[in-house]
Amino acid sequence: MLRVSNLQHANAVIKPLSKHTHTLLSLRDITKRYPSVVANDSINLDVHNGSIHAVLGENGAGKSTLMKLVYGMVEADSGTMHWDGELVQLKNSAAARKLGIGMVFQHFSLFETLSVVENISLTMPGSRTELAEKIKTIGERYQLVVNPNASVHALSVGERQRVEIIRCLMQDLKLLILDEPTSVLPPQHIQSLFDALRKLRDSGVAILFISHKLDEIRDLCDTATILRDGRVAGTVNPKETTTKELATLMIGREVPHIQSQRDTVQAANTVLRLNKLSAKNPDPFGTSLSDIDLHVKQHEIVGIAGVSGNGQQELSRIISGEWRPKTLSPDAIEMFGQRVSNMDPTQRRNLGFSFVPEERLGRGAVPPMSLNRNALLTAFSQGILNRGFIRKKKLSDFTDRCIADFDVRCGGNNAIASSLSGGNLQKYIIGRELMLKPNLLFVAQPTWGVDIGAATAIRQRLLDLRDQGIGVLIISEEIEELFEVTDRLYVINGGKLSPSLVTADVTPNDVGEYMIATHSTDSAQPEAHAHGV
Amino acid sequence: MKTMSKLLTAAALTGALISTTTQADTLDIGVLLPSPIADVGWSHALNEGINAVKEKYGDGVTVNVVENIQEGPDADRIMNKMVGDGNDFLLLGSFGYMNGGLKLAKRNPQKSFIHASGYKTAANFSPFTAKYYEGAYLMGMAAAELTKTKKLGVVSAFAIPELISTINGFTLGARSIDPEITVDVIWINSWFDPAKAQDSAKALLAGGADVLFSNAQDTPSVVTVGEEGGAYVFNLNSSMKEYAPTKYLGVVKTDWAPFFVASVDAHLAGNFEGQNQWLGMTDDVVVVEDWSDDISADMKAKIAAVQADIVSGARHVYDGPLVNQAGEEVIAAGTRLEDGAILGIDWHVEGVNSPLPK
């Protein structure tokens, strides 16, 4: 904290003279309270032009709130914001944009049915041709190439991200805020994003880079401010700090290690098998699945990697039984040797299958209902019902056990699901599903939006389960995670599944190749662009 | 008539003088109406009758009108409340109030009830109906002179005897002048459905009718269609001439004042007697007026003569011979359809094209 104030003092002196860098944005004692939590507590932050500044922290550390404050979407309860040395008060994001602040969110705000230039013309003045020309110029200057006339729905996630960044660059941009930009990208594309960002930095733009991926931050950023529980836990030079040190600053203690004592098991039974599964998606912008072959045995963890939107959603719904296309062949899905294509989720659950969906609120749990009621969702067959009437005691016993065994931090079994943090709710849902004693566990995005502590605990739990003999299937977009826990891997790409890969025998780059192989047009795009205009 | 009411007023006054200390010196009259009291139509006509009672008795009566009440359990409750609030004389203005009203009357034998359009009676419960057919007969004569297509059209509410007999009267009147005339009827099964009434009227015009009869429609809907479509038009209950200034044939008006006043008189005198009150031109209840100027003087004279005969009793609309739609003679020449048969009539006379809904 002291160190930060000193910095500010020094900058105040040199600011007008420095021809390289000066303090562009300066936050002092920013506090933002929500009814139940102090999201930001006396935050100080200085961002210099021509630098990439990381803001890192676990989920709920206050990163998003802070960025929304800078972008004018949220007003601080107290504290000051200086821009180029002048006191400013941002009433909304339009005011922020006026100052030269741009932000790219995790969830893009593009209209799928419109073309790139049409999307940009929604917020920018000027004719389409002028704008298209500008898009091309910017693209060439920063290596953010995208075809202005391509329809957004045909673009890969990486390209969409470029469009969002270009949109920010269309005006006189001084500060670019990127919210977890790499979480949606395959490894190959991360480097090209970084190249573009470095070019931007060198042209004098300041970048606020929000992430919880420590290696990336060390690779890219010049300064890193670590948030913990709404406060600044430290400001460091990430290149001079080890990943471990960063992680310790972030979670306030040492990161636990994942341990695995894998015994080699032979003659394991197959618990899940997909046979040439094909399913046409009725949604024109959705992905159809074709010719998917997959199997999961006891005593193994199988992962499915891929860039989001390549059929993960569809595959998970078809395995869980939430989506049961009538055209599905009877033997397309087998669990424990039984054909289950026509079975609904309850029937599959009764066979020994459990599923943790990626959306915790609204799918894995009903947001306004208590943990007790949410336990009923899938655990109703666990002796909780008596002729359909709910046995209150049995139900709360079940919930209490789940809360205790899986270290769910909450206000008791009557706490509302939506009041739990992402990590705790995930622990609760996984706990609930494990209490059904499944022989096949399927988890989609096990650690999405989950803090490191909880993520480690969840991964450890998955390994333990495997060691107990349960077959586990994971869909994840985090390659590191898959490499950490899986025995075998598939890659999903454009609704098709790669051959089975033994995790120990491949590298993340190999997996990345499969992720973008035939389907993605990212590399082909420059040519298409040249022909198209 | 006038001397009689003076006498009765005097009697009522004397009564009031004798029982000075009781509240009974003013009579509370409750009136329940099915539709809003508008400038024209059914509820308007009833209200005019009640106004005559007020005029006659002045402070001697208090009238409590509740309008726009749908038939059903709520209407029953409101009647009940009226009785509970001390209304001793009730006017129930719709046939839908019949069963509820009758029950109430039986529970309250000291109170008197008059009920429009119904058919059930009790010692203190009189249904009342107008002999619209008398006026309609005269209208039919006028229509026969003015029609060129020899086709007349009727937009009618419900196929109840009151309205069937009116259509028959209209037909008989027209055919007494010109036996080639035929009448088409559209039943819309509503007292109050302007859209349907207008559509039906237009359909009749399209079918060639050039005189329209708005049979028990509470709105000027049919009348305006007549004016716009160039067809002569008449209606019941109250004059709608302002809605058809050039094509208004006339009105078969109901003037309930004489009957209402007489009923209140009877109640006050303690000799109210529940019976079917079936009132026509003789009783000054059915009044035909606002005649079109297009009717020839000759025809006007003929109409006046027939009217005089009906009032005097020398002539009756339902004098034989009467032939039904099937061509069968129902009443032979020299005989007359009995009142009871007219009150329950469920057949059309010859000349009405449309079959009666069964």
Add this chain to the structure above:
Amino acid sequence: MVFKLVKREHASQWMLLVTPLLAVLLSIVVSSLLLVILGKPVLLTMHSFFIAPFENFYSITEVFLKFGPLLLIAQALAVGFRAKVWNIGAEGQMIIGAICASAVPVYFVDSTSGWMLPAMALLGAIGGMAWAGIAAFLKTRFNANEILVTLMLSAIALQLLYYLLLGPWKDPMGFNFPQTVMFQDEALFAPLFSGVRLNTSIFIPIAFTIAVWLLMEKHFAGFKLEVGGQAPDAATYAGFSAKKAVWVSLLLAGFAAGIAGMSEVAGPIGQLQRSVTSGYGYAGIIVAYLGALHPIGIVFAAFFLAVLQIGGDVALVSADLPISAVQVFQGLLLIFYLSVYTLVNYRLQPARTEKTASQGVSS
């Protein structure tokens, strides 16, 4: 200045209790002003609305006579609304219930069998369920919007009623008046006390309320319905059938509305006639929401609305209020109740606009 509603973290419990009183107070103030303008007696009107319904035994029984069908229909509709099944055609289901029940006394005019009433109840329930079932079928089979279907079916039900009354079912001795014969005593619920119209059918809504309370608060089936309404994806995930929820919601409403229709023709009306519903099918929607879709809240809401309607009828007669003024007063009460209720649960916050923002930027 534009405002937006922000949900309060903790709605004051105390305020929730005061809400109805505050609403009544506000509507009294506003309608008193209107009454003064109309030149109508203010005190007498208030007396009619709030005191007269309880003034004598007969009035109290009349309140309960209205309370019954309102309660019955609202409870069933609320179950559907909690499952996000928008059945707004209880009116039509009630008409069909009344029609089917009336078939018994219409075709067995002279029967004195003790089975008359049970047969009528059975037919009424089946009729209402069948009518609602059409909407359920179209919804689950063709994904037809149940709001439109139920609404249209109400119009059809009304025409069917008119047809029967004008044609095959009209009283042969009734001079073509559009109504059936008066039902024999065996086809009528017995009055609870002599001289009143309140009858034994009042026990049906009470029993139904207990059943709905058990279903929604204690039973797994109610839980499934509620999950389907609050988080359809969670219901799919858990394996609860969305189609089943549609069927259950609509059939339950059809059952309740059918019985309500039957209770009217076998109760205060005593025959089948053109107006049999007294608008209960639509009023039930208001009651369901007024009672916050909760079985116990609905009991109070139904009672409140019943008092309001009886009070309105009294005001028509005793305070000489036109029916439109009565409806305005009833409308005011509902609006004030809902506004106060909203403000207790939400707070108004000025929405930030471009205009105010640009003034705040100093650069």
